[in-house]
Amino acid sequence: MKSQLLPEGFRDGLPDLAELEYQINSIFINLMLSNGFMMVKPPLVEFESSLFFLTKDSENIDSFRIMDPLTQKIMGIRSDITMQVARIACGSLAENKRPLRLCYTGDILKVKNNNVNLSRQFTQIGAEIIGVDKTFCLSEIINLIIEFLKNLKIRKFIVNFYMPNLINLISQDFNLKKPNFEILMNCYKNKNLFALKDISNELFEMSEYLLQCIGNIDEKIDLLKKYKFPKNIRSEINSFISQTKKIKDEFKNYEIIIDPLEIDESSYHKGFCFKIYSENSKELISGGGYGVDNELCAGFSGFLESLILESQIKKTIKSRILVEYDLEFEEIKLLQKKRKMIVIKSIKKLSKQQLAKEAKNQKCQYYFFENEIFEVK
Amino acid sequence: MRDIILALPKGRILNELVPLLKKVEIEPEQDFFDNKSRKLMFRTNKENLSIIKVRAFDVATFVALGAAQIGVAGDDVLNEFDYKEIYNVLDLGIGKCRLSVAEKIDVKKENFQNNGHIMVATKYKNTVINFFANKGVRAECIKLNGAIELAPRLGICSTIVDLVSTGRTLKENNLKESDVLLKITSKLIVNKISYKIMNSEISKIINKFSRIING
Numbered sequence: 001m002k003s004q005l006l007p008e009g010f011r012d013g014l015p016d017l018a019e020l021e022y023q024i025n026s027i028f029i030n031l032m033l034s035n036g037f038m039m040v041k042p043p044l045v046e047f048e049s050s051l052f053f054l055t056k057d058s059e060n061i062d063s064f065r066i067m068d069p070l071t072q073k074i075m076g077i078r079s080d081i082t083m084q085v086a087r088i089a090c091g092s093l094a095e096n097k098r099p100l101r102l103c104y105t106g107d108i109l110k111v112k113n114n115n116v117n118l119s120r121q122f123t124q125i126g127a128e129i130i131g132v133d134k135t136f137c138l139s140e141i142i143n144l145i146i147e148f149l150k151n152l153k154i155r156k157f158i159v160n161f162y163m164p165n166l167i168n169l170i171s172q173d174f175n176l177k178k179p180n181f182e183i184l185m186n187c188y189k190n191k192n193l194f195a196l197k198d199i200s201n202e203l204f205e206m207s208e209y210l211l212q213c214i215g216n217i218d219e220k221i222d223l224l225k226k227y228k229f230p231k232n233i234r235s236e237i238n239s240f241i242s243q244t245k246k247i248k249d250e251f252k253n254y255e256i257i258i259d260p261l262e263i264d265e266s267s268y269h270k271g272f273c274f275k276i277y278s279e280n281s282k283e284l285i286s287g288g289g290y291g292v293d294n295e296l297c298a299g300f301s302g303f304l305e306s307l308i309l310e311s312q313i314k315k316t317i318k319s320r321i322l323v324e325y326d327l328e329f330e331e332i333k334l335l336q337k338k339r340k341m342i343v344i345k346s347i348k349k350l351s352k353q354q355l356a357k358e359a360k361n362q363k364c365q366y367y368f369f370e371n372e373i374f375e376v377k
Numbered sequence: 378m379r380d381i382i383l384a385l386p387k388g389r390i391l392n393e394l395v396p397l398l399k400k401v402e403i404e405p406e407q408d409f410f411d412n413k414s415r416k417l418m419f420r421t422n423k424e425n426l427s428i429i430k431v432r433a434f435d436v437a438t439f440v441a442l443g444a445a446q447i448g449v450a451g452d453d454v455l456n457e458f459d460y461k462e463i464y465n466v467l468d469l470g471i472g473k474c475r476l477s478v479a480e481k482i483d484v485k486k487e488n489f490q491n492n493g494h495i496m497v498a499t500k501y502k503n504t505v506i507n508f509f510a511n512k513g514v515r516a517e518c519i520k521l522n523g524a525i526e527l528a529p530r531l532g533i534c535s536t537i538v539d540l541v542s543t544g545r546t547l548k549e550n551n552l553k554e555s556d557v558l559l560k561i562t563s564k565l566i567v568n569k570i571s572y573k574i575m576n577s578e579i580s581k582i583i584n585k586f587s588r589i590i591n592g
Binding site for chain 2: 114115116158160189190191192194214215216219255257259265277280281282283
């Protein structure tokens, strides 16, 4: 058959990769379930109004849209599961006691790809704690992520903390209206602050100082304490310092960096956020705090595709054995359970010699003939 | 200490960059200056700093992918790709030119405001589509990678969008500049994640450039 081309950015997960993805998925789900998280499975498609309910600028979300022929309403194919979980938490699970711990895994689609992100389909994994106090359960979340990354044999990673709300506080304090706020946003987005001189020298100097505070927490946290920031900004920064310091004390062996000028791409984050990078400068996990229906929430998510690239985990290799076509199911179970083997049945009655030949074809290391195990030569 | 790779564009901009590199005390190995050399990666006087020479259009992609940590790219390239993985940290003030719309001199100006549709020969497809979309016009682009000025003369289409420096090439090909999409200079760009995890090393390089440019 002539090979059929898939749309750009989509691909088949062939056995080795698909099995590895399943393995990593299982590691994640088992870890979360054993830590008191409940699993949820939101649908792939929802009406736009519910899918993007946390986002102000829903028109610009990079999601496929389709029309529901039944209701004639526009539906979106999810490009982020976080918002769906938040919807479940304040909808179907609104009556459940808080804090509510939920985890998920599922596929998402994005419309656009580019040279850097070639795929348009990803498997997102994540967890959310709904109804947390002001500390955002940061330590619990970081602990779980570190445990997960260790299980994936990703030994070296860097945690970056930032304050998505700081830019709004700065804007309020300097009374910036829309055009100047956009300049500020653009300057912070590019870490290029020269245009701020035209708005206010004081703003430029403060931003320059914050730029100097980017880097390793051990070197930079004291710098953050020294500057005379306006009251509201100081209060946010103090809270950031105490949170990140606590994390640093708890996770002494990990490289932690801070970036007070980081701009958050998602419009719903509040409080403190973090991103975890691999040593090869790839983003592995991101997360932080956000609010839904007056409840504070915290969570994290990542994409299996990025995690697989950085993981040293290998597909579990089990021995394969070919058995006769009429072998009893109880015997098969014994081989699977006691000998931890993958059991493949022949499809017809074969002689010992034929069975040996077929075992080789099926990439089996052993074959089972008349209650005896033989090694494939 | 982690290694840093600086991606530089081949061609015109490189001539303007060489004196700047000297001022910031980055001295590439001799092969870097040899136009006949096929080498693409060069050592420098700094132990952890190497330079790669790539096409101007590819600098941003190398940096966005984290293959190079720092680079020099024009606004035309940055605008075309709009990579979220890059910080545009400093205007180097070199490579000044503009990205312009040009049309045949002897052709009546196409009234695309009424027409709502225009055909453009360019290598800046995304930039052109966005520019005309803001004017309420659907632009359809014919992607050419060079000698774009030939397109109107040979009847491919009457409008082009390309880099203009002095305007001489346009004039010699019977074209006139009708609009400017972007004023361009070269920018120092940095991979976002590298900026964070190699901040002290990368900041030193940015600050050196900044002192030379801004005094």
